[in-house]
Amino acid sequence: MKIRSIAFLLVTHGVVAVAGFGAGIYLLPILTAPPAPSAEEIRLVSSQARYTAQFRKDLKDSDRLHWGEGTVSIGASTITLMGKLAPGPDYKLYLSPEFVETEADFNRLKPTMKRVGDVKTFENFVVEIPPDIDPSKYASVIVWCEAFGQFITSARYQ
Numbered sequence: 001m002k003i004r005s006i007a008f009l010l011v012t013h014g015v016v017a018v019a020g021f022g023a024g025i026y027l028l029p030i031l032t033a034p035p036a037p038s039a040e041e042i043r044l045v046s047s048q049a050r051y052t053a054q055f056r057k058d059l060k061d062s063d064r065l066h067w068g069e070g071t072v073s074i075g076a077s078t079i080t081l082m083g084k085l086a087p088g089p090d091y092k093l094y095l096s097p098e099f100v101e102t103e104a105d106f107n108r109l110k111p112t113m114k115r116v117g118d119v120k121t122f123e124n125f126v127v128e129i130p131p132d133i134d135p136s137k138y139a140s141v142i143v144w145c146e147a148f149g150q151f152i153t154s155a156r157y158q
Contacts, residue, residue, distance in 0.1 A: 036121040039082065042073075045126055046080045049073035053141065053155035055083060059101040061151040068143055068153030070124075074135045079116060081125045090147035091119035093127050095138035099156045106144060106151055119143055 037045075046052075055068035062068075070083010079093060093116040100106050117127045129135060136158075143152040 034120055036123045037080075037126050039124065042080050042082045042124050042126065045078050046071075046073035046075070046082065048078070049075040049080070051135065051157035053157040055081065055085075055143075055153045055155050057153075059151075059153060061102040062153055066145070066150055066152050072141055072155050072157070074141060074157050075129075076135070077129050079127045079129060079135075079141060083124070085119065085122045085125075085143060085152060087122045088145050088148075088150070088152065090145055091152065092144050092146045093117055093119050094142040094144055095133065095135060096140045096142055096154075097138055099140045100142050100154050101151070103149065103151045106142065107149075113142070114138065 051074040053072050053074070055070050055072055056062075057067040057069050059067075066086055066088070068081075068083065068085040070081050073080045073082075085091065094106075094110075094113045095116055096109055096113045098105075098109055098112075100109060114133050116129055116133060119125050119127060139158050140154050140156045142154040144150070145152055
C-alpha cells in the first residue's frame with residue numbers, strides 16, 4: 001500500500017472513531033435513563049410546592065446541546081420538573097443563593113451552593129431534597145453536568 005492510501009485510511013478511521021465516541025457520550029445517558037415520571041406523578045408531587053420557576057433555553061451559557069425548559073417546582077422535600085432537559089451524563093441539581101446562568105458564575109458561587117441530588121431523566125424529574133437542606137434559604141435551582149463541568153440550565157424561584 002502506498003503511504004497516501006495508509007494516511008487516507010488513518011484519517012477516515014480516525015474521523016469515524018471520534019464521531020462514534022461523541023455519539024456514544026450523547027446516546028448512552030438516553031439509553032440507560034430510567035423511565036421518566038408521568039405528568040400525573042409530577043402534578044401530584046408538585047402540588048405540595050412552595051415555589052415555582054421556569055427553566056428556559058435562552059440563558060447565556062445554554063446552547064443547542066445544553067439546555068432545559070419547563071416548570072420547576074420546589075417543595076420542602078422534593079424538586080420536580082415538568083419539562084425537558086438536553087440529554088447528557090452525570091447531571092446534578094443544585095440550589096444557589098444567587099441566580100446563575102454561566103459556567104463562570106456557577107464556579108464562582110459553588111462554595112455557597114448545596115447539591116441536592118442526581119437528575120437521571122431528561123423528560124420530567126423528581127429529586128428528593130435531603131432533610132438538612134432548606135430551599136427557602138436559596139434563590140435559584142441549577143442543573144449542572146458534573147462530568148464535563150457544563151452549565152445546563154437554571155431558574156430563579158425567589
